[in-house]
Amino acid sequence: MAEENLLNFASKFLAEARRVVVLTGAGVSAESGVPTFRGKDGLWKRFRAEELATPEAFSRNPRLVWEWYDWRRQIIARAKPNPAHQVIAEMEKYYPEFLLITQNVDGLHLKAGSRRIVEIHGNLWRLRCDRCGRKIENYEVPLKEIPPRCPCGSLYRPDVVWFGEPIPADRFEAAWCAARSCDLMLVAGTSAVVQPAASLPVMAKSHGARIVEVNLEPTPITGIADVSLFGRAGEILPKLWEKVKPKSA
Ligand code: BV8
Numbered sequence: 001m002a003e004e005n006l007l008n009f010a011s012k013f014l015a016e017a018r019r020v021v022v023l024t025g026a027g028v029s030a031e032s033g034v035p036t037f038r039g040k041d042g043l044w045k046r047f048r049a050e051e052l053a054t055p056e057a058f059s060r061n062p063r064l065v066w067e068w069y070d071w072r073r074q075i076i077a078r079a080k081p082n083p084a085h086q087v088i089a090e091m092e093k094y095y096p097e098f099l100l101i102t103q104n105v106d107g108l109h110l111k112a113g114s115r116r117i118v119e120i121h122g123n124l125w126r127l128r129c130d131r132c133g134r135k136i137e138n139y140e141v142p143l144k145e146i147p148p149r150c151p152c153g154s155l156y157r158p159d160v161v162w163f164g165e166p167i168p169a170d171r172f173e174a175a176w177c178a179a180r181s182c183d184l185m186l187v188a189g190t191s192a193v194v195q196p197a198a199s200l201p202v203m204a205k206s207h208g209a210r211i212v213e214v215n216l217e218p219t220p221i222t223g224i225a226d227v228s229l230f231g232r233a234g235e236i237l238p239k240l241w242e243k244v245k246p247k248s249a
């Protein structure tokens with residue numbers, strides 16, 4: 001089916017929806033210049049995330065892990081929200097019920113103005129001390145001290161969810177609840193391989209929601225999507241939203 005037809009299909013579903021969840025992954029930040037995880041310029045190819053984004057790696061070599069995050073923070077500090085982030089920020093004003101669930105830790109959705117958001121994997125601009133529980137926001141680029149030290153004497157860690165760590169219960173609950181009760185889930189820029197995030201569209205579908213996918217390539221959830229639009233999120237989302245948003249807007 002031609003792209004225009006698919007866009008019309010997807011825009012009809014979005015126009016009929018009342019309770020919308022958007023699930024995003026690294027692909028929506030790609031056009032802001034933030035490397036994705038598994039793409040050709042994948043972050044992890046060079047740094048093998050399994051070695052770095054884990055509690056074991058941090059306890060074994062906190063300096064190396066922090067050098068990786070400092071490198072990412074320097075890239076992200078220069079990144080601007082792109083039209084994909086902007087459309088998603090606008091969407092939340094339009095729907096009676098709306099929640100953005102993002103797997104991204106770059107904070108670009110917040111920068112674009114999204115407020116009805118759950119950052120299920122955390123945010124790399126926040127630091128956390130596991131000894132005294134202190135949590136601070138830190139935007140130093142580069143970090144003045146690597147690894148950064150908490151006033152209690154222990155080391156700060158990035159306030160993100162590493163592999164093998166559970167998603168904090170409050171964030172997990174909010175995301176799960178929204179996925180169960182939405183009537184449409186827009187899934188954008190995720191390879192849908194990381195769990196438990198990748199189960200959210202399956203949960204939504206099993207509760208009767210329509211699934212609209214926007215991604216460069218097919219993913220494990222393409223099979224359950226009502227419509228999949230293949231291409232760049234920064235190009236497709238504005239086109240899609242143009243057809244849906246109220247003409248007055
Ligand atoms: C948990 C924060 C248990 C850190 C992240 C086997 C071995 C080991 C572990 C597992 C295993 N099987 C399952 C697991 C569990 C594991 C997991 O899912 N592993 C995967 C890799 C198989 N999950 C966990 O460990 C989770 N925790 O299970 O805990 C537990 C439970 C209870 C009690 C105790 C323990 C925690 C997972 C969270 C990990 N943290 N991030 C950091 O970022 O530093 S995950 C990381 O991957 C990012 O958050 C990222 O967002 C996320 C998912 O990746 P994507 O966002 O999808 O990015 P990706 O590059 O993969 O894809 C981008 C897509 O965009 C591509 O499809 C591309 O085509 C597309 N694209 C590119 N450009 C564009 C585009 N699309 C549109 N437009 C474009 N321009």
Ligand code: ZN
Pocket residue numbers: 129130131132133134150151152153154
């Ligand atoms: Zn401390």
